[in-house]
Amino acid sequence: MSRPVGIGVIGSTSTVARLAVVPAIERSRACVLAATASRSDASATYRSYEAILEDPAVEAVYIPLPNSLHRQWTERAAAAGRHVLCEKPLAPTAGDALAMAQACEAAGVRLMEAYMTHFHPRDRRLRRLVASGLLGEVIFASSAFTGVLDRPDDHRWHPEMGGGALLDVGIYCLSPLLSAFGVGPREAGSVEAVSTALRTGGSGVDASFSGWLGFGGGRAASFQCSFEAPERQQLELVGTSAALSLERPFTPGPEDRSIRLVRRDGTVESLSTEGADPYLAMVDHFAAVVRGRAEPERPPEDSVGLQRLVDRLLRSASVDRPGEAR
Numbered sequence: 058m059s060r061p062v063g064i065g066v067i068g069s070t071s072t073v074a075r076l077a078v079v080p081a082i083e084r085s086r087a088c089v090l091a092a093t094a095s096r097s098d099a100s101a102t103y104r105s106y107e108a109i110l111e112d113p114a115v116e117a118v119y120i121p122l123p124n125s126l127h128r129q130w131t132e133r134a135a136a137a138g139r140h141v142l143c144e145k146p147l148a149p150t151a152g153d154a155l156a157m158a159q160a161c162e163a164a165g166v167r168l169m170e171a172y173m174t175h176f177h178p179r180d181r182r183l184r185r186l187v188a189s190g191l192l193g194e195v196i197f198a199s200s201a202f203t204g205v206l207d208r209p210d211d212h213r214w215h216p217e218m219g220g221g222a223l224l225d226v227g228i229y230c231l232s233p234l235l236s237a238f239g240v241g242p243r244e245a246g247s248v249e250a251v252s253t254a255l256r257t258g259g260s261g262v263d264a265s266f267s268g269w270l271g272f273g274g275g276r277a278a279s280f281q282c283s284f285e286a287p288e289r290q291q292l293e294l295v296g297t298s299a300a301l302s303l304e305r306p307f308t309p310g311p312e313d314r315s316i317r318l319v320r321r322d323g324t325v326e327s328l329s330t331e332g333a334d335p336y337l338a339m340v341d342h343f344a345a346v347v348r349g350r351a352e353p354e355r356p357p358e359d360s361v362g363l364q365r366l367v368d369r370l371l372r373s374a375s376v377d378r379p380g381e382a383r
């Protein structure tokens with residue numbers, strides 16, 4: 058194996074960094090935690106985000122900042138010649154996400170969105186099952202990701218920080234709905250029709266957002282996401298031959314190993330898959346991409362494509378967002 062990729066964390070007190078991604082970097086044999094930068098933690102290697110970009114041991118940065126800061130720090134990292142693993146969503150708008158992708162390409166560094174679900178073996182199996190035609194013609198799909206966000210000062214409640222339920226948890230709901238209908242993230246614009254409903258909260262962000270996507274021929278998907286409803290995750294894909302559903306589809310862990318299959322005749326099976334820490338698989342893949350040992354499984358163009366659908370949904374719900382081109 059090649060030399061481990063030195064990763065610096067920008068905003069190291071972030072919850073997802075502390076609980077999931079830094080432990081994964083520490084367990085990985087493909088990367089190493091080279092340094093941390095924090096505004097608020099005196100024990101971090103650096104107290105300024107700028108300084109970590111000058112550390113020669115830092116070949117790549119992981120950015121778990123509020124969404125509105127992703128573009129600025131990705132562009133700075135790219136200008137300093139550092140590869141970037143940036144938290145989801147890449148940015149609050151498709152325009153910002155595209156600018157990030159272009160900045161990284163121009164600087165000759167890799168950019169990857171830290172969208173870990175995709176790297177769990179059960180998610181891979183689900184995509185293979187759908188692609189195999191097991192479901193027959195897919196006619197319905199539905200997803201939900203809700204949970205209570207009861208910290209009023211959290212950046213997710215603020216529009217200028219790129220807050221809102223759709224950007225935070227809704228993006229998990231959208232990807233599997235598109236793939237169920239054979240639509241890749243880059244073709245998300247080909248969704249025929251969208252319809253939306255929202256409740257606002259905080260300083261005007263979407264506290265609850267639900268939507269309907271029409272794929273033509275009577276085929277449709279629906280989703281719900283919320284900061285003000287009990288913790289739930291659901292995914293169900295329904296075709297003319299069979300239906301598939303999963304528990305905890307979006308933040309699976311090593312123990313999430315089954316997919317429920319209901320066949321046309323009503324028989325029910327539990328398909329078992331492997332479990333894994335998707336954060337570890339994600340950082341391993343990022344390191345392989347940085348070293349040129351793998352092509353990105355989810356390139357930035359996919360993240361930008363999905364973001365275009367998010368923009369369309371937010372426009373359809375008349376959500377005003379700082380910085381979005383109309």
Ligand SMILES: NC(=O)c1ccc[n+]([C@@H]2O[C@H](COP(=O)([O-])OP(=O)(O)OC[C@H]3O[C@@H](n4cnc5c(N)ncnc54)[C@H](OP(=O)(O)O)[C@@H]3O)[C@@H](O)[C@H]2O)c1
Pocket residue numbers: 067068069070071072073074077094095096097098121122123124126144145146171172173212225
């Ligand atoms: N992939 C996943 O499973 C997952 C899960 C949750 C969140 N996320 C994503 O990760 C990102 C961060 O989410 P989080 O829940 O980790 O957030 P968080 O706990 O609030 O951490 C964000 C960190 O950003 C830094 N920061 C810099 N400027 C800030 C500002 N003006 N306000 C608040 N924090 C600021 C702070 O670190 P320092 O003080 O150390 O500099 C802070 O601890 C978001 O993009 C979110 O969508 C991903």
